[in-house]
Amino acid sequence: MRTGRRAAHRSGRRAAHRSGRRGGRSNRAGSCAGARVAGSRGRSGRRISSFNGSAGQAPPVCQIVGYKNSGKTTLICALLPYLSAHGCKVGVIKHDAHDFEADREHTDTWRHRQAGAAAVAITSPHRTALIEERRSTLTGLLAAMAPYDYVLVEGFKAAGYPKVVLLRTEQDLPLLEAPNAAAAAVWPGNDRLAAAVRKTNLRLFSIDDTAAIAEWLWQQRFYFQNFNI
Known part of the structure; x- marks a missing residue:
C-alpha cells in the first residue's frame, strides 16, 4: 500500500511539473507581480508556486x-532596465577572481x-549591506x-545555470561548451564568431541588441526557474 501511494505521489508531481512548464510558456506577457506558474518541489521541499518573489x-x-573585457558588466547594466520594466525586482551576483x-x-x-569583526551588517531606511570575511x-x-524575481549572475563559468556567453574574439569560442550555455552574444565585426554559433543549438544575438536579449530572458524565465529548485 505504501509503495503504491509513493508511486502515485511521484506520478502526480511529474504531471504537475509538466503542466506548470506548459502553462509558464503560454503566459509570457504578464508582469512579475501577476504571473503564476505551477511547479514541483525543489530539493529543499519548498513548492515553487508563483513568480512574484513570495516566500x-x-x-x-x-x-x-x-573572459576579461568581454562586456559582462556593461551588458548586465543594459539589461536591468528592461527586466525592471516588467515589474521585476532583479538581483545581481558578481564573481571576483581577486580580492575586493x-x-x-x-x-x-x-x-x-x-x-576583528568576522561580519558586519549595516542598514538604513533604504539600504542594507552585509560584509562577511569569508568566501561564499x-x-x-x-x-x-x-x-x-530574477537573478543575473556575472561569472561562475563552471556553474550549471543557463548562460549567455559573450564572444569577442575567436579565443572565446570554447565558452560555447560551457555547462548549460543557452545563448551567445557576439561582438560585431567578426563573422566567423556568428558562423560558429550557428553550428550549435545556441540562440545567437549581437551584443548590442540589448532589447532582444532582454526579451529572450523574459520569455525564458519559467524555464530558467527550473534550474534553481
Missing part, C-alpha cells in the same frame, strides 16, 4: 559569462572589521536572493 519561491537565474573592498576606509563598518558559494548567494 518559498526560487527565482529564475541566468549567468552572463565571458566594498567598504570605505575609516567608516564605522570599516573600523569594526579592522578591529553561488548556491548560498542564490539562497539569499530568494526574495527577488
Whole structure:
C-alpha cells in the first residue's frame, strides 16, 4: 500500500511539473507581480508556486559569462532596465577572481572589521549591506536572493545555470561548451564568431541588441526557474 501511494505521489508531481512548464510558456506577457506558474518541489521541499518573489519561491537565474573585457558588466547594466520594466525586482551576483573592498576606509563598518569583526551588517531606511570575511558559494548567494524575481549572475563559468556567453574574439569560442550555455552574444565585426554559433543549438544575438536579449530572458524565465529548485 505504501509503495503504491509513493508511486502515485511521484506520478502526480511529474504531471504537475509538466503542466506548470506548459502553462509558464503560454503566459509570457504578464508582469512579475501577476504571473503564476505551477511547479514541483525543489530539493529543499519548498513548492515553487508563483513568480512574484513570495516566500518559498526560487527565482529564475541566468549567468552572463565571458573572459576579461568581454562586456559582462556593461551588458548586465543594459539589461536591468528592461527586466525592471516588467515589474521585476532583479538581483545581481558578481564573481571576483581577486580580492575586493566594498567598504570605505575609516567608516564605522570599516573600523569594526579592522578591529576583528568576522561580519558586519549595516542598514538604513533604504539600504542594507552585509560584509562577511569569508568566501561564499553561488548556491548560498542564490539562497539569499530568494526574495527577488530574477537573478543575473556575472561569472561562475563552471556553474550549471543557463548562460549567455559573450564572444569577442575567436579565443572565446570554447565558452560555447560551457555547462548549460543557452545563448551567445557576439561582438560585431567578426563573422566567423556568428558562423560558429550557428553550428550549435545556441540562440545567437549581437551584443548590442540589448532589447532582444532582454526579451529572450523574459520569455525564458519559467524555464530558467527550473534550474534553481
